[in-house]
Amino acid sequence: MGGLATAMLGCPGMPELPEVETIRRSLLSRLEGRRLVAVAASGSPLRQPIQEAAWQACVGARLEDLTRRGKYLIGHLGRHAAVFHLGMSGRLLVQPASSPAPAHTHLTLGFSDGLELRLVDPRRFGVAVVMPAEEVSLYPPLARLGVDPLEGDVEAALASLAGTRAPIRNALLDQSVVAGLGNIYANEALARAGIRPTTPAGRLSPARRARLARATRDTLADALAAGGTTLADGGFVDGDGNGGYFAVALRVYGREGQPCQECGAAIRRAVMAGRSAFYCPRCQR
Ligand SMILES: [Zn+2]
Incomplete structure (x- = not known):
């Protein structure tokens, strides 16, 4: 239902490359090198269900880097890669674990020193999947992407x-x-x-x-x-x-x-x- 209406309005809140890159930089500056200590999912599916067990397997790894391909963000967590897409309404927020989580928080990644990365997505068109690091370049949505205009021809x-x-x-x-x-x-x-x-x-x-x-x-x-x-x-x-x-x-x-x-x-x-x-x-x- 909402898809067509949003298309006609032009999805004003939909993040594009500059917004995703801005998010990447702000998240990396807060979380780089921190250890993942806890994972919680709301149970509601995004574009696909969140595989909570696969995320739990990343606990203990450090966030070594956060890279971007097109509008996708890729978190490098030791042997795992976490792929995010914000869809139409998604937000990735770094907030103190002690603060109340916003409505529509569907994935919470707790990091060392009391910070949480919270994926907030009212319309649930976003993506949050985790996979072995060596498989990320084969992940179909990433493999299909054309040139990145900041880097490619x-x-x-x-x-x-x-x-x-x-x-x-x-x-x-x-x-x-x-x-x-x-x-x-x-x-x-x-x-x-x-x-x-x-x-x-x-x-x-x-x-x-x-x-x-x-x-x-x-x-x-x-x-x-x-x-x-x-x-x-x-x-x-x-x-x-x-x-x-x-x-x-x-x-x-x-x-x-x-x-x-x-x-x-x-x-x-x-x-x-x-x-x-x-x-x-x-x-x-
Ligand atoms: Zn003119």
């Missing part, structure tokens, strides 16, 4: 779309092409590159592909520097419960009818594949 990924008639905005949301973009940053990168969201992905010239690759990296880097995007109606917070500041810098996303900051034309909204696309009719061709 986005231009080559766009060149691989030759012949694709799908609109470029939709292609940018395909995690097997570029991993980590959601609707906010796909629209923003296209605005920065001067490319209309409806342009067929396979028809971009090499020069426009290069411009879009650069715009994608720059948009994500600016959003990361601002600590991510937290819209007025809420959504994303980092591991300490703080929001990000990129919303004020948005060029087109959520600005239907408002003037383009470059030319003053009214920003337009179109609905493509059930999600809003925003663009300036003059600056984006």
Whole structure:
């Protein structure tokens, strides 16, 4: 039921790469090197059931690192790897074990020195799975991911779309092409590159592909520097419960009818594949 309604609204709280990377950094700074001492699950399934026994097998291991692939976080716990995805409404919060757990806490990982990592997910579209460390690269959702725009070659990924008639905005949301973009940053990168969201992905010239690759990296880097995007109606917070500041810098996303900051034309909204696309009719061709 909620899936379609949320798609039409554009999932404002859904974390994308800059938000997940911001969460990664805040969690790592609090938990790196700490030993996992306790595990508790609510019993409610997320996208899949939480395998509490598998999590219990990690007790005693230290959190050696926390890495990111697209919108996934991977906790390195000795011989185990813990994979998280925040879905539409998930939050990972580091809080004192002595504090009351928020409503909708579905997984609690207790670490040494009295800190808990709490996965709070009202809509339960998130993922929290643990597996032997050597299997993580084979885990299908991770194995399917395309290039990470902060590290990989986005231009080559766009060149691989030759012949694709799908609109470029939709292609940018395909995690097997570029991993980590959601609707906010796909629209923003296209605005920065001067490319209309409806342009067929396979028809971009090499020069426009290069411009879009650069715009994608720059948009994500600016959003990361601002600590991510937290819209007025809420959504994303980092591991300490703080929001990000990129919303004020948005060029087109959520600005239907408002003037383009470059030319003053009214920003337009179109609905493509059930999600809003925003663009300036003059600056984006
Ligand atoms: Zn404009």
